[in-house]
Amino acid sequence: MAETSRDRLVRMLGMVAYLESHGATPVAVLAEHFGVSQAKVTQELWTLGMSGVPPYLPDEYLDFDFDALDEGLAVLRDAQGVTQVRLSGQEAVALTGALATLIAAGTAPEGAVDLLERIRVAFGGAAPVTVLPGGDTVDPALRDTLAGAITRGHAVRADYVDAQDHRTERVIEPHRLVAIDGIGYVECWCRKAQGYRTLRLSRFADAEELADAATQPASAEHGFSLEPQYNATVTMRRSARWAFEDIAGVAVEDDGDSATATFGVSDTGWAAARLLTVAPHLLRVEPVTLREELARHAGAVIAAQGD
Amino acid sequence: MSETSAEQRRLNLMIALSATRHRLTREQIRDRVEGYDAVPAGATAQERQRADASFQRMFERDKDELRRMGIPLRTITDPTHQNDLGYRIDGDMAMPELDLSLQDAAVLALAVEYWSGRSMAADARQGYAKLISSVAHGQGPRLPYGGMSTTVGVEATATLSEAITERQSVRFEYASASSDTRVRTVQPWTIVMRAGLEYLVGWDVDAEDSRVFRLGRILGTVRLVGEPEAFERPATVSLGSLADEAEVSTAVVAVRPEAGHAVRRRGRPAGARDGWELFEVDYRHADVLRSEVLSMNGAARIVSPESLATSVIEHARAALEVARG
Helix, strand or coil, X not given: CCCCHHHHHHHHHHHHHHHHHHCCEEHHHHHHHHCCXXXXXHHHHHHHHCCECCCXXXXXXXXXXXXXXXXXXXXXXXXXXXXXXXXXXXXXXXXXXXXXXXXHCCCCCCCHHHHHHHHHHHCCCCCCEEEECCCCCCCHHHHHHHHHHHHHCEEEEEEEECCCCCEEEEEEEEEEEEXXXXXXXXXXXXXXXXEEEEEEHHHEEXXXXXXXXXXXCCCCCCXXXXXXXXXXXXXXXXXXXXXXXXXXXXXXXXXXXXXXXXXXXXXXXXXXXXXXXXXHHEEEEECHHHHHXXXXXXXXXXXXXXX | CCCCCHHHHHHHHHHHHHHCCCCXXXXXXXXXXXXXXXXXXCCCHHHHHHHHHHHHHHHHHHHHHHHHCCCCEEEEECCCCCCCEEEEECCCCECCCCCCCHHHHHHHHHHHHHCXXXXXXXXXXXXXXXXXXXCCCCCCCCCCEEEECCCCCCHHHHHHXXXXXXXXXXXXXXXXXXXXXXXXXXXXXEEEEECCEEEEEEEECCCCEEEEEEHHHEEEEEEEECCCCCCCCCCCCCCHHHCCHHHCEEEEEEECCCCCHHHHHHCEEEEEECCEEEEEEEECCHXXXXXXXXXXXXXXXXXXXXXXXXHHHHHHHHHHHHHCC
8 A cells, every 4th residue: 555645744743742652762663663664763753853833943843862863762852732633534434433333243342332432532522424233233242252262262153044044053163253344244164164154143043152172273365355256247227327336346437328337246146136136227237147147036036026 | 945745844834834823824835834935036927927836736735635634724814805815723633642552553453454445544544543643562462353344435435524524515426216316416414334334414405405315326426516614514413314213114024934034133023924934124225125135036025015025026027138138
């Protein structure tokens, strides 16, 4: 991710705030804390030291002990009132929105609720985002069971309803609780399937921590990164364009009356279901694999709804 | 002074505008703040014009950048000379003391990860950097948690949160679920997120009423229109249909035995008929429930209301037609 000028200014203000709170600090510590090289820290402290209040009289610059800086120690003498600035609206939306989403999904670590509240108060309680709980309710006891098992490295016996709607008992080794689009999941090793799985928390009917130690390490690949198998090209009336704009990696061309979306498909069934939801606005679907799947889904819906 | 970096120039501008008692005009900023080129002595009219234009561009960008950082940079109009604009940073812009721990920082890092690859990523990253500035350095815990967003945090989210903060109107094309697609002009009040759906609540200028918009139904780009600070946000924003229980309808959904567990979990049992098990399900958006039933590959059907059942059939028939080419 390319570093922007704003990233650099935020970091420079951050170093001033750090030195104000913690006093003289080795450059090496600042470098680690802010995730940059020591040379970068030294250069940015020099830049700060050349900034000040017009008309820039000698005592109107930010002042550091530059002899100490040469020895690798950052000492702030006068900040001229400069310090880190409060969160912007967008920053507050991003951080409080994500925290509240993790909490609502039942996948927030301990302390998240309290942290969210403190940030909200600090922002004046006016962060322009509200997070409402979704329909996917997760029992807090389930979250605690899984979180406890993860911490202790134990397996869990789970009563789970899978994606094909089969209710099964299985033993899993949970690794991570994740929220994807506001829905809570657990990434785990499933002993029954002998593979890594991402299971939806709301589909757990019951879970019980076992004394049994986990045997498999967490997958390096997150369970939710799926490889596309082929590209689909769908032309629709323009008014249905919105239904395609949130698909990862989609390209949409718009000619005014109609729009054409091209996107990678990793799960044909998922793509067919998505197409069904805006079917009256569709004009053309490629390739034939996707058309066949769409026809199968539509046939099943008509058979069910019609009887 | 052309070797001054953009961040140093902006830092100087921030310091100068915080220190001024009254305000600084553009000319004063150009003359006094380090990093801006003064008008070259003995310049020709053309050179002067070019230097002026480049200063204006640079200053506009610096001003926007500081505002984007959350710095309350105000435009002050001289009461006697209305055209003579000045600038000042008003009020307390310092980050309050939050006394965050390393555990807190690790939790915040999850919030940053949530937006990874989305348009909110840069804002999340900068907000995180601001909040952890004063956290004592140390090794934080590795938390077995994570998250990602694939549907929320679209381009519109970033533009709208900026507009909400700046109190600036927005214009966008919107495909309403209940009426036709048209351009809306809105005074944005707040963003609402709920389980993978994002909404905007605001004042629809043409409808002269407050409205709820689904961000996913916005076509193309959201544009800022008019000036910042153009309207007052109500002290308490009513979430309209989002919070209004009266807007919740109830459908009866039939699911096959051992199927439709999402419906079972949130529905109320309503008997069984012809090999189907019936559940009463509350819903806010007919199209969302319809999409859910359509996605279940025949393992569910709508029993009532009739209009929703008809709409499911219509969608499936339309899909068959397009699938046959």
